[in-house]
Amino acid sequence: MSSLTDPNVPKDRPAFIPLEANPQLMTSLIHKLGVSEALQIHDVYSLTDPDLLAFLPRPALALLLVFPVSATYESARIAEDSLVEDYNGKGDGEPVLWWRQTIRNACGLMGLLHAVTNGPARSFIQDGSTLDEVIKKSTPLGRLERAQVLEETPALATAHKDAASEGDTPAPAAEDDIDLHYVCFAKGNDGALWELDGRRRGPIRRGDLNENEDVLSEKALNLGPLEFLKRGGEDLSSVLIPIAMLRSIARWLLGNGPENVGVLIGNDAAGKTTLLYQLKLGEHVQAIPTIGFNVETIEYSDGGKITLWDVGGCDKIRPLIRHYISQDRFIIFVHDCTDTERLDYSLEQLHAGAQWMLDAGCRYMWVLFNKQDVLPPAEKESIVDDLRARFESELSQYQDKFCAKIMDTPGLSAATGAQLDVVMRDVRETLQKTPKPVQKSTQEQIAKLEQGPSEQELVERIKTLNTTSLGPDEFWRSFMRGELDSWDHYSHLRAGYFVMFEGMSRKASLLECASQFLACLKKLRAKNPERFRNTAHRTMTIFWLYHIQLAAVAYQADRNLKEFPSRADFGEIVLFTPSLMNSGLWKAYYSKDLLFSPEVRDNWHLPDLQRLPSFKLRAPDSKADVMEMEDDSYRLPRFAFAVVQKTLSSKLRRGGVVKQALETLQTSTIRLRAFNNTIPPYSETQAYFWIQYIHSLLKSLEINHTSPSSPPTFEVPGTMLTFEAFKTLFDLSGAEWKTYYTPKVWDGIPARMNFVNPDKKSLPNFFASPSRAKMELARVRMVNAATHRFTAPPELPPQDELEFAAAVLIDEANLEGNLSIASHASLLQHLYRRLSTSSPPKQGGNQHPPSVAVETALELAETLGTTQSMFWVQQTQIAMANAAGTLSFEDFVSKNSHLAYEDLPLLHYSPELWGSTEAKEMFVPPDRRPLSSIVRKAL
DSSP states (O other): OOTTOTTSSSSTSSOOOOOOOOOOEEEHHHHHBOOOOTOOOOOOOSSSSSSHHSSOOOHHHHOEEEEEEHHHHHHHHHHHHHHOOOOOOOOTOOOOOOOOOOSOOOOOOHHHHHHHGGGGGGBBBBBTEEEHHHHHHHTSSSSHHHHHEEEHHHHHHHHHHHTTSSSOOOOOTTSOOOOOEEEEEOOOOEEEEEEEEETTTSSSEEEOOOOOOTTTSHHHHHHHHHHHHHHHHHSSSHHHHHHHHHHHHHHHHHOOOSSSEEEEEEEESHHHHHHHHHHHHOOOOEEOSSSSSEEEEETTTOOOEEEEEEEEEOOOTTTGGGGOTTEEEEEEEEEEETTTTGGHHHHHHHHHHHHHHHHHHHEEEEEEEEEEEGGGGGTTTHHHHHHHHHHHHHGGTTTTTTTEEEEETTTTOOOTTTTHHHHHHHHHHHHSSSSOOOOOOOOHHHHTTEEEEEOHHHHHHHHHHHHHHHOOHHHHHHHHHOOSSSOOHHHHHHHOOOOOOOOHHOOOOOHHHHHHHHHHHHHHHHOOOOTTTOOOOOHHHHHHHHHHHHHHHHHHHHHSSSOEEEEEEEHHHHSSSGGOOOOOOOGGGOOOHTTSSSSHHHHHHOSSOOOOOOOOHHHHHHHHHHHTTTTTTHEEEHHHHHHHHHOOOOOOOOOHHHHHHHHHHHHHHHHHHHTTTTOOOOOHHHHHHHHHHHHHHOOOOOOOOTTTTTTOOOSOOOOOOOOHHHHHHTOOSSSSGTTTTOOHHHSHHHHHHOOOOOOOOOOOOOOOOHHHHHHHHHHHHHHHHHHHHSOOOOOOHHHHHHHHHHHHHHHHHHOOOHHHHHHHHHHEEEEHHHHHHHOOOOSSOOOOOHHHHHHHHHHHHHEEEHHHHHHHHHHHHHHHHHHSSSSOOHHHHTTTGGOOOGGGOOOOSSSSHTSSSSHSSSSSOSSSSSOEEEEOOOO
């Protein structure tokens, strides 16, 4: 505390370096002074939010409040102090031990002393330690002599100096005036809440507490810190969260890898995308206009890497660029030498980029004069000279702020690649000569953040819990009733795994499982609020479910299990990955400022320290799955299964959907047989039989059995089933037709031309329900499919299924007949109509009109999300650019049947990234397969 606001500590008194408000640092300090390592100091992120308070271990023995000293607070303090006498208490009978502060800037140490020497915390002080000696010397003395004890204890000064010098921020000098102050609230020996501040005239009794109430109980908070903040006019929670959120998004997007990262900016059509792919691929590619961002990493033979972000040139995209620029990034500004009409506009963008650099603290900008190869030969040199003079003049105002290099290398062209090697050589050499800030390696930082119980301690704890915990069925029943005896970290993980298993067996994604888990916990909290307190943090819930699934997949692979581990295997899963029991595991991925913000509590956010780990199944397993999918005996049943599912989910009439299916299958079969004559010829009878047969099987699952002796009802809707689970339910072999047809009729020519009724046995309308064992096995197959989606990027469905989906989508779009985006069909139709109509450029002025594509993407972003809208706009643009000539909507969809696949984004994005808040708020690059703006020319 500074002498400016504390007249009781004059400048000629001893001074300490101010102590940083850092829980790890403070914990280390009290341990050095003699407090047992069983006592820890933790951050408190809210005094009013029960969900954030629930993250703290209880009971809380003391509360330290650090705050900026204001005139309002000082007035309240002086007024209250004027009503009391100086404290004269001493001896063992005191309810609290209090010291007056006579050391400048030692309020942090005073707060710690008051916290650990009062109430139950004192029992953690070790005999013979520095604190033990200080207590023994101080107890019989009055306030003035006690203060002298602190001044004359060198061990206190040494430990404090060491701690204050190790903070995350540079330590100010001991003589500096620091207008921050610490106050301690602790429970005294009399059971009351006390405010302990060395600047006051003595300890202040704020009110009585019950025996079971600690300093974070509702009553204690209202008596102490909340009333304190109200008196002082303080609000400690209003300004930090938005800043932390923005920084965390930028850190995640740009990464913290060893390679250099740059951002390409400039007017639209300046050649940024062409330059990017010339550097990446070494060839000129045709590209669609960039509506968001392209990102590629260029690798060099010496192991160096440069990652470049190609930012769209549209005015409405440009404001987002600042999120992608940070201190250690550089900018390459690309100017089109041939665009003479928009030179002033280009210079406006140059100044905008310069301002972004100043805001972020960037050091380097390179300016490239592109498209010199298409300038008139006789005028080329003079045009480039004039441009250089103009750009030098504009950049002169920044010469003392950052380094800008104009690369007017003769003949520079992104299209031909001419002189790009000269540019990139200069970029790399400049960056290599630039000293980078000295900082701990990522692994060292992560190791520090992951500090917690040793693996052996975790293993022993897990073994004990596995032995003493309820069996899986009893645990599940107790959990669903809200009757668990304990709701600790182990129980939380276990319940999460059970809910996740149930959800995945119904084709729920991890994010959907998290929603189900949170909904379940909300109901349980209503029944038993004391037991189920810490239950409403969405990001934390998804984080733990993700790691549980990751651990289960690793366990399955290690044990070479064919099926995903069951609920009974949970104990072995945790034992296989004991780090799950480290409740602080999240610290390696999330900063506290991010994780404990209200926005992150309510919505799924990606980590800001490092990406979530991933896991891939071994190649033999994946290969076996592919071989099974390609089994010819299941080609028609698989196609029929997709058709029936569509009839159940579409608003179209069943007859129309089936008609489209038969026509599509006939066309695709003829085309496939042209290249592979081993494929059986198309048969109307065979195709329609399988559609009827599978429809009857699925309908039989919908029958509700009310009798206790009746077979169980399968709870997974037919539209959500995977084909593998369906096969398991009914033991589908692909040879079921033999029960109804003789081979002669089945393979006959008439059966190919038209549908022929069975000649052995009529097909029933319903079948017997599967057994309970079959249902359980089918649920496991559903979980297996979810696991496969988790560990490896999915593939497109077979071509005949895509073509069928495209045909149905066309009919659905015609049925809806409007421009809304309520369905995937209406979304594609909306994109087609918007993007197939180009708007002419505005004449005159410097402002270039935004492209229709960008307008469309930004409009849809309000509903779909930024990454989501840009993905679908980009895919539609590429499909249109690849087409030869203008197509009707029907032809457009038919020739690009992959667009009818609603899960197309998941070929490129993991569900966790696709569904994140970051992906909704701004464009993020894919984490599975890359995206590009390259147009593949038709031959």
